[in-house]
Amino acid sequence: MRLSAATLSRLPRDVRTPGYDPADARIGMVHLGVGAFHRAHQAVYADDLLARGHRDWAICGASLRAADTSDALEPQDGLYTLCERAGEGDRLRVVGALRRLLVAPRDPTALLAAMADPAVRIVSLTVTEKGYCHDPASGELDPDHADIRADLATPGRPRSVPGFLVEALRLRRAAGTAPFTVLCCDNLPSNGRTVAKVTHGFAALRDPDLARFIAGEVAFPSTMVDRIAPSTTEADRTSVAIRLGMRDAWPVMAEPFSQWVVEDRFSAGRPPFEEVGVEMVTDVAPFEHMKLRLLNGSHSTLAYLGYLAGHETIADAMADAPFAQLVARLQDAEMTATLDVPPGTDIAAYKAALRARFRNPALQHRTWQIAMDGSQKLPQRLLAPARDRLAAGAPVDCIALGVAGWMRYVTGVDEKAAPIDVRDPLAARLRDLADAAGRDADQLAPALLSVREVFGDDLPRDPRFTGPVRTWLDRLLREGAAATVARIAA
Structure with a gap:
């Protein structure tokens, strides 16, 4: 029936x-x-x-x-x-x-x-x-x-x-x-x-x-x-x-x-x-920024780094203490300062509720699913708040790690040398750039930063952004995602 x-x-x-x-x-x-x-x-x-x-x-x-x-x-x-x-x-x-x-x-x-x-x-x-x-x-x-x-x-x-x-x-x-x-x-x-x-x-x-x-x-x-x-x-x-x-x-x-x-x-x-x-x-923007940066920005960061570390779902990644600490630091130390919080909103309670939702063990939200179409998602989820941080003279360490995680992911080969099924409108182009650059962060980071549709013209020229991205990418390539996340969460 x-x-x-x-x-x-x-x-x-x-x-x-x-x-x-x-x-x-x-x-x-x-x-x-x-x-x-x-x-x-x-x-x-x-x-x-x-x-x-x-x-x-x-x-x-x-x-x-x-x-x-x-x-x-x-x-x-x-x-x-x-x-x-x-x-x-x-x-x-x-x-x-x-x-x-x-x-x-x-x-x-x-x-x-x-x-x-x-x-x-x-x-x-x-x-x-x-x-x-x-x-x-x-x-x-x-x-x-x-x-x-x-x-x-x-x-x-x-x-x-x-x-x-x-x-x-x-x-x-x-x-x-x-x-x-x-x-x-x-x-x-x-x-x-x-x-x-x-x-x-x-x-x-x-x-x-x-x-x-x-x-x-x-x-x-x-x-x-x-x-x-x-x-x-x-x-x-x-x-x-x-x-x-x-x-x-x-x-x-x-x-x-x-x-x-x-x-x-x-x-x-x-x-x-x-x-x-x-x-x-009358104005959706404050709500939009809260969600895009605190929820979606954290989701993308967890998706790329979590997938590389072998976590199948977001809940699995959040059960790994350094990953949960990374999310808290990303939200509290970097994203919150870029927000115009809507009147009457308890931003601390909102972030706590997000983290609890991420931990929901019954919700099998796969890191691979969230990782799809990253070239379309990064500009609003991670790069827009990065620009706001840079304009304020503030560091972008956690955001840069999320971006580096995406770069490592789109190479199409995981930490065990197995293929990654990268679903993205620019997947073939990104893979070609990665293959030509090899597994050297000094070559790979600028190659991917050259994709103007993602990074625009400003970020690739700003060493306050490119420096930490290259540093984190180098560590991801040499040490792996789990060790790198443990380093920033320490």
Whole structure:
């Protein structure tokens, strides 16, 4: 038996089910990038809205690349299980907010039609940093990106995020339909403004008049999202199936904690997000910086160094005392001073809660998973706070160690001479640079620092940054990650 609308009534009583009939929910949002994080985060808030009687805010989810999510959930009527994992046990909930699933490569016109539907007032996104076809160092659209070139040639059948947004907005404008709000939920600096810049850049290449319309009429509120949602394993599927008494092809795992902060600026109205725990604010930046630097910066540092030291998960790394001490020093001695802490926030309690979340033994968040796409993540997670520290004349030892950990990781060979499966848009280029430089930090560090898309033009010329990066990289190459982390944590 498989999870579906027909089998909902057969679930055990301790499994929470939608507090409404999903068939009665009407689509008001389209979401691009319907992966695990979206289903563990924004879709859950939408599910809560629907349960409170706001039935116009169901979601049409779209995959921009692979069809696996759609293929898994279509036979289940869009239903799936959210499994919240903590030390005291798992809590299961079936989410019904995904009322339609599309796969863009199969039928881009169907996705455009969904985005152009007058009932849709929000298009949200979780496509990861690399999905925006931009230069992470500058935030500008990359006009030479293969998907951008393709979308300029055939704008009616787009492949890229900017291509879909601009063509859908063009269709709405031509039909006299009010534009939707573009709600980015990815870990990008000033994510609303960044996506606005990319969208405007693409529109200007297509039609300057359309670009002016988008600049004047379309809202791009910034957001901050926070929930740890590791990849689902076959063991997870099995444990969920046992609890449900039936099969769910793709449940999602998550920690109990969830936070969503949204700038309250929308083009065509919004649901009452505040009723379901969303923090509606005028300025997201302080929350964004806290999360990117304290949580994501620590996560990336743990991911690269932890993986090299043989720790499979973040919880494993945090159980290793020197790694936990490194996180505390990174957060307390370097990151906190770069923050404009929101009024009323207990920053010490926030950091303590983060470290407790990292230690959650039930959450198998793999270091390899977090290590993906580092070239896209480093600029905001580690390099932006490094620039703030340098501007203040402050040291960047812990940040530099995190960067050196990334450099050692992208060489593609671990400390036991086994291959590392480096998943990154620049993986081949980074590996070529590493192979040419060899395992000499004096050669390897400047070779990787030359990647302008990651480091820009300033950091490679600043010895206050390059010096500690080279020093830590040399120690990682000679002594290994565990010994190096023990050295800085001492």
